[in-house]
Amino acid sequence: MSISEVKLINLPKIKDPRGNLSFIEEEKHIPFKIERIYWIYDVPGGEVRGGHAFKKQQELIVALSGSFDVLVDNGKEQISYSLNRSYYGLFLPAGLWREMLNFSTNSLALILSSTPFSEEDYIREYPDFIKFKGI
Ligand code: TYD
Numbered sequence: 001m002s003i004s005e006v007k008l009i010n011l012p013k014i015k016d017p018r019g020n021l022s023f024i025e026e027e028k029h030i031p032f033k034i035e036r037i038y039w040i041y042d043v044p045g046g047e048v049r050g051g052h053a054f055k056k057q058q059e060l061i062v063a064l065s066g067s068f069d070v071l072v073d074n075g076k077e078q079i080s081y082s083l084n085r086s087y088y089g090l091f092l093p094a095g096l097w098r099e100m101l102n103f104s105t106n107s108l109a110l111i112l113s114s115t116p117f118s119e120e121d122y123i124r125e126y127p128d129f130i131k132f133k134g135i
Contacts, residue, residue, distance in 0.1 A: 003074040005093040006072050006081075006096070007090075008081065009090075011023070037111070038113070039111065045103075049101075051099045052098075052123060052124045055094060056121050057113050058094055058113075059114065060089040061092065061100070062110045064086050065107055067103075068100055068103040069083070070083060070092075074097070
């Protein structure tokens with residue numbers, strides 16, 4: 001639940017003149033079992049997605065195509081990550097507020113999640129997040 005656990009994971013990249021290949025194995029390249037995969041695409045210019053926190057969900061966010069920023073916030077400090085390579089994944093533990101913004105045209109955000117979808121796991125209002133963190 002600490003912002004210091006957020007890390008940019010350098011995924012395997014098999015370079016090949018026919019085109020490069022990357023992959024992810026659960027509990028090896030990422031510290032959780034994958035329960036769900038979703039992706040965000042066709043984001044109109046200037047839109048912000050994912051402005052919320054999760055109580056339990058851990059995740060890995062990959063810019064499969066194009067670029068976008070992920071703003072991570074623990075209630076006290078914020079760190080912004082720019083994702084623009086398909087062989088880097090941003091690991092986020094549970095309990096952090098995060099927003100995804102500055103999507104480039106045709107960008108594709110892949111999210112690997114440690115939990116099935118559950119609205120109960122969301123904290124959607126920032127003041128509730130601050131309360132959750134006990135700040
Ligand atoms: P949400 O995570 O709230 O996206 P954002 O924070 O970018 O607005 O998801 C948008 C909607 O999609 C919301 O109604 C919940 C639904 N949804 C699912 O049904 N299953 C899923 O796996 C996800 C990620 C979202």
